[in-house]
Amino acid sequence: MKSRIEEILAYNKEFVLNEAYKTLITSGIPEKKIVILSCMDTRLTELLPKALNIKNGDAKLIKNAGATIMHPFGSIVRSIIVAVYEFGVEDVLIIGHYGCGMCHLDGKALLDKAIERGIEVSTLEMLKYSGIDIDKWLEGFESPEDAIHESVNQLRNHPLMPKDVRIHGMLMHPETGALDVVVLS
Numbered sequence: 001m002k003s004r005i006e007e008i009l010a011y012n013k014e015f016v017l018n019e020a021y022k023t024l025i026t027s028g029i030p031e032k033k034i035v036i037l038s039c040m041d042t043r044l045t046e047l048l049p050k051a052l053n054i055k056n057g058d059a060k061l062i063k064n065a066g067a068t069i070m071h072p073f074g075s076i077v078r079s080i081i082v083a084v085y086e087f088g089v090e091d092v093l094i095i096g097h098y099g100c101g102m103c104h105l106d107g108k109a110l111l112d113k114a115i116e117r118g119i120e121v122s123t124l125e126m127l128k129y130s131g132i133d134i135d136k137w138l139e140g141f142e143s144p145e146d147a148i149h150e151s152v153n154q155l156r157n158h159p160l161m162p163k164d165v166r167i168h169g170m171l172m173h174p175e176t177g178a179l180d181v182v183v184l185s
């Protein structure tokens with residue numbers, strides 16, 4: 001039986017052979033001059049671009065767990081800054097969603113699962129003694145609205161963010177794709 005990865009590779013060969021990519025060819029410059037940070041939730045994979053009419057070539061898409069900005073100089077903000085200065089992005093959309101797995105995620109419970117999967121307790125202790133608060137690092141947020149506000153504020157106040165870039169925050173219904181505006185620039 002083929003593994004999932006073998007299936008993907010076989011499909012990919014067919015995809016290229018059949019020239020299925022031809023309708024998707026575009027440039028690396030986002031046509032709509034926007035960058036979207038959204039959650040990695042699988043319900044949004046197709047729904048989010050369809051519900052926003054985002055086609056190949058329209059926008060820069062960044063995803064992580066919870067659509068949250070954890071660090072002002074982490075990889076998410078780095079990507080957004082690159083999108084602004086190198087790719088002409090004028091609007092940043094942070095789109096969280098209702099029913100997010102990161103809402104009320106319990107860092108401690110996750111670490112219990114890590115131990116069940118073979119991570120040594122001593123490894124976790126060593127991280128703690130090294131000053132890494134892994135519970136807090138893994139912890140989710142209490143309210144999706146607050147999390148969006150926090151990420152929007154972080155970006156608006158970022159020392160490298162030009163003032164003419166508009167930062168917006170929204171929440172999506174993961175079944176219908178309907179957007180609720182949390183904060184508009």
Ligand SMILES: [Zn+2]
Binds near residue numbers: 039
């Ligand atoms: Zn989510």
